[in-house]
Amino acid sequence: QVQLVESGGGLVQAGGSLRLSCAASGRTFSSNTAGWFRQPPGKKREFVAAITWSSTYYADFVKDRFTISRDNAKNTVYLQMNSLNPEDTAVYYCAVAQGYRSNVYSELQYSYWGQGTQVTVSS
Secondary structure, three states, X not given: OOEEEEEOOXXXXXXXXXXXXXXXXXXXXXXXXXXXXXXXXXXXXXXXXXXXXXXXXXXXHHOOOEEEEEEOOOOEEEEEEOOOOHHHOEXXXXXXXOOOOOOOOOHHHOOEXXXXXXXXXXX
């Protein structure tokens, strides 16, 4: 059974940083597309960042502030978030696809999801 467990969320002041982790168990995902999505209060879930075996992708609103990376030896995906602002407040979810997926922006491409971790940025 595949499980994704996120950690690293919390409360931070504007301008601060957090690093989210997503640890996978049940199988290895070293060549699978993995992504981070978020759901702000009262809004739909939205794409944040994704990583394939060769590239990284970011939503415009996080470019140059967030960095997605992976450690295949640990079967873990990370999201380093810098220069956080209150608009980044959301529940953040990690997701992994069954293999390589080119359309990294669509939730439909991902088969496995974590439970979500809350990120709250105070002004």
